[in-house]
Amino acid sequence: MATGMLHTHYLMVVLFTLIYLVKTILLLSDRNELLEKFKKKTKVAEMIVSFGFLATGIFLMTQLPSINMFHIIKISLVLFSIPLAVIGFKNKNKILASLSFFLIIVSFSLAYKAKEMKTGSKTLALTGKEIFEEKCSLCHGNDGKLGLSGAKNLAITTLNHQGIIEIITNGKNAMASYKNTLSAEQIESVTSYIETDLKGK
Numbered sequence: 001m002a003t004g005m006l007h008t009h010y011l012m013v014v015l016f017t018l019i020y021l022v023k024t025i026l027l028l029s030d031r032n033e034l035l036e037k038f039k040k041k042t043k044v045a046e047m048i049v050s051f052g053f054l055a056t057g058i059f060l061m062t063q064l065p066s067i068n069m070f071h072i073i074k075i076s077l078v079l080f081s082i083p084l085a086v087i088g089f090k091n092k093n094k095i096l097a098s099l100s101f102f103l104i105i106v107s108f109s110l111a112y113k114a115k116e117m118k119t120g121s122k123t124l125a126l127t128g129k130e131i132f133e134e135k136c137s138l139c140h141g142n143d144g145k146l147g148l149s150g151a152k153n154l155a156i157t158t159l160n161h162q163g164i165i166e167i168i169t170n171g172k173n174a175m176a177s178y179k180n181t182l183s184a185e186q187i188e189s190v191t192s193y194i195e196t197d198l199k200g201k
């Protein structure tokens with residue numbers, strides 16, 4: 001349900017932007033007659049799209065687990081750009097109309113940036129188990145006992161916390177260093193996973 005809504009929202013946003021892009025270009029290039037024609041032709045479409053854009057946006061907002069700074073700035077920019085656009089196009093004020101279009105574009109890039117940050121922090125929050133199964137089980141096996149290419153059996157390791165961190169960070173013989181692929185936090189969480197779920201099992 002929420003994904004379908006998200007796609008509808010994207011579609012509405014794209015259509016909305018396209019209509020505004022054409023209108024802004026026509027206004028800026030003084031094609032007033034064409035602008036009036038275009039406005040008349042797209043009047044109903046624009047009403048539907050604007051309504052859909054806001055309605056899906058509001059629905060998606062109610063589905064958010066939490067509202068952060070990005071959302072607030074994004075919504076303020078969109079809400080602020082609407083009266084600017086209305087006044088700008090009514091008075092054929094090029095500056096206001098361009099400003100409004102600019103604000104819409106800025107709010108999209110913010111939305112995009114916010115999404116990027118969310119996926120970034122998701123990788124960070126990958127649990128030790130997931131990291132282990134993705135990066136380590138190739139040689140060690142999901143249970144730590146596989147021993148491929150000389151990998152040590154992690155169920156019987158005698159290394160302490162610091163010793164495990166050391167090996168993951170710097171590597172040893174056939175095992176590569178994970179200094180550059182995993183963050184200190186991720187190494188910490190995979191180490192805890194080895195100690196609680198593999199060692200001694």
Ligand code: HEC
Pocket residue numbers: 131132135136137138139140148149150151152153154156157158159164167168172173174175176178190
């Ligand atoms: C390419 C195969 C390979 C991969 C992938 C690999 N290891 Fe290893 N691992 C080894 C080998 C080989 C050793 C034994 C090194 C030695 O002592 O000569 C080892 C040793 C270890 C040890 C030391 C065990 C002991 O008791 O001495 C730990 C801990 C360890 N690996 C954890 C990991 C973790 C965590 C990952 C994933 C982030 C990982 N390994 C990925 C091959 C691998």
